[in-house]
Amino acid sequence: MSFGKGCHLHLVDGSAFIFRAYHALPPLTRKSDGLPIGAVAGFCNMLFKFIEDNTGPDAPTHVAVVFDYSGKSFRNDMYPLYKANRPPAPEDLVPQFPLTRDATRAFNICCIEKEGFEADDIIATLAKRADKAGARVTILSSDKDLMQLVGGGIEMLDPMKNKRIGVEGVEEKFGVGPDRVVDVQALAGDSVDNVPGAPGIGIKTAALLINEYGDLDTLLERAGEIKQPKRRQTLIDNVEQIRISRDLVRLDDDMDMDLSFDELELKDPDPETLLTFLAEMEFRTLTNRVAKKLGMDAPEIKVAEPESGGTDGPEMPEIQPDTYEWVKDSTALKAWIDRINGRGYVAFDTETTGLDEMRADLVGISLAVEPGQACYIPLAHKTSQTDDLFGSDDLADGQMPLDDVLALLKPVLEDPAILKIGQNMKYDAKILARYGVDIAPIDDTMLMSYAQNAGLHNHGMDTLSDRYLGHTPISIKSLLGTGKTAITFDRVPVEDAVKYAAEDADITLRLWHTLKPRLHSAKVTRVYERLERPLVPVLAQMEMTGIKVDRDVLSRMSNAFAQKMAGYEAELYEIAGKEFNVQSPAQVGEILFDQMGLEGGKRTKSGQWSTPADVLADLATEHDFAARVLDYRQLQKLKSTYTDALQDHIHPETGRVHTSYSIAGANTGRLASTDPNLQNIPVRSEEGRRIREAFVAPEGTRLISLDYSQIELRILAHVAGIDALKQAFRDGQDIHAMTASEMFDVPMDQMTPDIRRKAKAINFGVIYGISGFGLARNLRIPRTEAQGFIDRYFERFPGIRKYMDDTVAFAKDHKRVETLFGRQIHTPDIDAKGPHAGFAKRAAINAPIQGTAADIIRRAMIRMPDAIAKLPAKMLLQVHDELIFEVDEGAVDEVIGVVKGVMEGAAEPVVKLDLPLIVDAGVGLNWAEAH
Known part of the structure; x- marks a missing residue:
């Protein structure tokens, strides 16, 4: 059919795809010649995913991937400083630019770029022409400059968020419709592209002005009418600069392009061309996936391995949850155990009724020994999918008794000759420890990723699977639901649980094969082996031990805080001359900025006053009212976050609080404490310090605190x-x-x-x-x-x-x-x-x-279990530079001596500091006394 009504054109912002791929993946080189190919690999995975995802009635009929042409554009002729601030492309990315064009052509997708113009101009021209012809247009990009094109039959799709952007989305972003985006951008400028705009005017102010005056030309003609002196003078002084800015941000949607829409028609790739390109790039996994999609045999990729060994690991078949095994009896489980013993390693995962390792029940165990070969052993799934009054607690069929399974698996999971591989193994280790299984030795794919890529992305399994395997795992929300109607995993039908749980083990094993060899090439093997992996059992034991908390002390503090807050309220009423809601930022703002006339206020989108802590902190130097509001809020936070909430965290059986430490949470290596967070208890205020009084030593023991000095x-x-x-x-x-x-x-x-x-x-x-x-x-x-x-x-x-x-x-x-x-x-x-x-x-x-500093205290913690093994002492908490122990009262001095020795010598022998590390020690019946 001719191009027009009924056609759907997809315009892909190719340059954005390249940079997303480059920053999303770690450096990767072709083994045969060392050519950088990481961005090309990510780009190809995106194209393949684009093709796979776009099926059905909404699929595109025409597609083009549009790239920026290297060099200057016509905008540099009108304004030489355009994009002058942009740094050059990374050195290892430059040789990959032409390869992404080759990849696009290999997928048989139209590839477009034009000298002197930017990709946005090409997209604008094609979109407008297609819209005029009656076709529907989807622009795959999140670039704000392209939002001026939205409307009619043109919309945008943010591929990272999978979010469609229509007229309402543009209005939400710019405060105006698409037809006035250029006017707003001309005023606000763009620091990234070095578009000057009007100094001091941002998007919100620009939108306010355009909405008031109708358009930019009218605004500039009537600039002298603006009431605000500074704003008025800015516009009058910068008229020409603003007009130039408008020319810079306005897209050329009528380029001279010798291109027919027939050339953009979506066609199937030529199998030989595509597979040859992927094989030349040495993309094993993607080559196999594409070959299977095309119903062909993948070409063989033969590469001489470097002396240090390859990094791809074994061949990995496509992930197919329908092929995983449901283990129903001891015969089947013993067969898996034989395979594990023969292999010497196993990827392992647990499924439970919740995220609290101290309270959650074990529901099932999944295993994987080779990519694509995984199983799930259900243990406690119920026949009913609800846990209300009408739900059944009867066990579903096809499950083995828990004790029988643990009896068979315990020797394997504790065998020092068999490596257990997991994703966030600390969780699984704690779950199994409660069932009498001490799992060791371990490898952790989450920590491998963290050692290599801290600061680049998070290290959850879904993220890693998407980045390294090109696969989106089954969502846990699709099984459990969300909100009040969510169920626990024991209510998930076993058939669905098998696919989800076994897939987790399979993905974990694939990630291990991918990430483990890269530790060496990234030069972080020592970090992983000495600072990450050995910390897992140490933290697991600390978290299971927990620290005793006195509920009565917390309750008394809550009451005392409530009384003091009431006193602050009365003082604030007196200063304000009236009663108001102290907890209402809007009402506090009205008093500060409307009634008292102070400056520095901020308004929310709804126009109400906002009074965040930074604004109040500035005003506190000028007025007692702001200072007292800060005092009230700080006390309110202490009460709600600690003295009230901590009572709910006291374990009913142990009488202790069991925090959980995130090893891979902070980019710098610092541990993060959650559920509850015991690292952010304030110590600068008297009330904050008092909260530590509730953390107590059991009878016959003392708490000791050892803290690195500065x-x-x-x-x-x-x-x-x-x-x-x-x-x-x-x-x-x-x-x-x-x-x-x-x-x-x-x-x-x-x-x-x-x-x-x-x-x-x-x-x-x-x-x-x-x-x-x-x-x-x-x-x-x-x-x-x-x-x-x-x-x-x-x-x-x-x-x-x-x-x-x-x-x-x-x-x-x-x-x-x-x-x-x-x-x-x-x-x-x-x-x-x-x-x-x-x-x-x-x-x-x-x-x-x-x-x-984080590395030093990690080294100390890793050495501590052996150092205090024969002493009546338990390591309970780590709070930044401080370690807290529970010690028999007769062994306090001996333990302090041993612990100080370990902490003060933790840097050596790897690092020899020019000056000594000093550790201060304190002892008490509670944490406040010890610290």
């Missing part, structure tokens, strides 16, 4: 070569007083608490890249004074500035930073522009310091 400052002194700081630490000086003396020329014997407090804030603030604005807020002093302190700090300790500059330069060159122990923290946003740039640089500066 470890991050010591690491900074070492890496930055600050001789004055190093000597002060060696001499045991008060480091904050010494810093104050150096900065403010105050003799040590004349030091005041206020001067020392300021130096302490600067010492710790500099590590985190604090700005003058941030320091002013912390110290509640004028910003100019705070900036003066920071400037003076760098003058006195120039090595710190050099360290910062060198670290940022390294991050820009390598897109990562490293700790002293070789941990890699990737910095993909280090070249970002605009507000995010400062954050990215501060994170890069801090990461080697905080990461090294």
